[in-house]
Amino acid sequence: MTNRHGSLPAQGRSWAQIKSEMESLAENDFDWRAGRLGVYVFNAGEDVRTVARDAYSMFISENGLGPAAFPSLRRMEDEVVGFGLSLLEAPEDACGDMTSGGTESILMAVKTCRDWWRAQGETERTEIVAPHSAHPAFNKAAEYLGLTVTRVPVAADFTADTDAMAVAVNDRTMMVVGSAPCFPFGVIDGIEQLSTLALERNLWLHVDACVGGYFAPFARMNGINLPPFDFALPGVRSMSADLHKYGYAAKGASTVFYRSGELREHQLFRFGDWPTGEMATPTLAGTRPGGAIAAAWAVMNYLGQEGYQSKAQTVIETREKYERGLEAIGGFQFWGRHQLGLLAFGSDEFDMFAVAEGMRDRGWMSAGLRQPKGMHLMLSPGHAEVADEYLSDMAAVVTEVRSGDRVAVAGGGSRYS
Ligand SMILES: Cc1ncc(COP(=O)(O)O)c(C=O)c1O
Structure with a gap:
């Protein structure tokens, strides 16, 4: 944050000047192109980046808020969501949306879960039980939505201590969380045990596959023996999976998925009491960058299953x-x-x-x-x-x-x- 006031240049400058200034600004950045960053950037190569960049600029002005105006974006988003659903073994009735990133996907899943419980008359359900290693986005969501998070220390192998989580669950618990994998340690939690817990105690299990959602399915196709972590487990009700991580899409692209359309209903926001009449949006954003949708679609088509x-x-x-x-x-x-x-x-x-x-x-x-x-x-x-x-x-x-x-x-x- 800065509170230093600046003034716009009195006259605009040339693109050549601006570009050169931006290049010198970037000189102090870590050289991710040379592999120097082990965080923040997912570098799949110049060819993938070119596809993402060109697709992004083709749709840089289009707005995902208006699918009726831009059936192109609607089609691309539907297909991206569809690719994700099938990779994550989602059942026929499952559905989802694109969001701006993992944090928004998690926020939407938490809000949807809260409102689903409210619709069941369970307004006291306001607590999320998560492993200590879960992403801070769950606390951000809880803080924004008036909820609380109980973080349970991880087990000796750094995965979620699912027994301790079962003990932490109580009548106020609305959601249990597992990561596939978690950010700090990169390990996949025992989602199978959490699924059983969720079914036994009638809880909403969210699997945060922001990192693994577009990686683990391909690792598995390559013969890596991974524990089950997705909708194949019946207790999983929602998942987050980031396209701008191992989906290699341009930044500003993630997906949030629900086991059924009935669950996703609680994600939608509708408001009609203003002069324009009803406005309905599926996710947090109003305007949504067409470029991010287009770039994700293009990269997925460019790489295909074999490429991933x-x-x-x-x-x-x-x-x-x-x-x-x-x-x-x-x-x-x-x-x-x-x-x-x-x-x-x-x-x-x-x-x-x-x-x-x-x-x-x-x-x-x-x-x-x-x-x-x-x-x-x-x-x-x-x-x-x-x-x-x-x-x-x-x-x-x-x-x-x-x-x-x-x-x-x-x-x-x-x-x-
Ligand atoms: C496991 C996990 N979940 C959620 C997020 C949040 O994603 P974003 O930074 O796209 O909001 C991250 C980011 O690194 C993550 O590693």
Whole structure:
């Protein structure tokens, strides 16, 4: 946030000048194109980016708020949602919408769940029970919607402690949450156990597959043995899955899904008491960027199942290479069993904040972990090319930290903020 007032240039400037200024502004950004970021950017290659960018600019002015005016966008959104539903083994009656990102998808699922309970006359149901590792978007949603979240410590393997969650559930619980995978540790929670809990106690189970929704199905097609995490489990009532993460779409694109149209009904907002008459919107946004819808549709068609499978394979092989490399350096421990593109690790032998700072000084940035202390890498296909460089810098930094030549200065290592 800034409170520094600025004034518009008195006269407009040329695009050439503006572009060159933007290029120099970007010079201080971390070089994600060179694989330097282990968070924020999902780099599937220049060709995918070109498709997303061109599709985005073709529909840069169109507005997803007006499907009657833009049947093109309606068709593309329907198809994107349809691709997601079938990847996540949704039943015939399931449906969903595109949103601007994981946070909005989660907000919509929480609001829909709250209003579904209200419609059953259960207005006291205002509590979400989630593992400690669930994304803060659940607390954001709760804060916005007048609800509460009880976070339950994770189990020794860093997945949700489903037994402890069962104990935490009470008469006020409206939703239980599992992640596939969670952001901090990259591990898939025991969604099967949560599904059983949800069915036994008549609870709404939301699976946050923002990270895994467009990755895990392809990993599975490649033969990776993943636990069930999607609508194949009967207790799952809603899911969030981000297109702008491992769907490799342009930013501003996610999906929220419901097991049935009857559940999704409670997501809709309708209002008619103003001069224009009824306005109905499915999600939080009014105006919705046509570009984000078009780019997601285009990238999905460009990659197809084969393309996504191949990207998933590259990412998993890269993650394995990072794991082997870190093991060879020595002194690291992995936080949980990683099966997708995320990797979380720490150390009992040296200070991980000092390691994170050392890597940052060498131009590598990733999210830090505080409980327990560690680092986190969210890998994308682009990281395949820089794994050796990363590992050799890591070896050098660990040597510095072990010898005492480097100590943590900022005291927090890298941050996710
Ligand atoms: C597991 C998980 N859920 C939700 C989100 C929120 O997504 P967004 O940043 O698109 O709002 C993230 C973001 O990293 C995530 O990792």
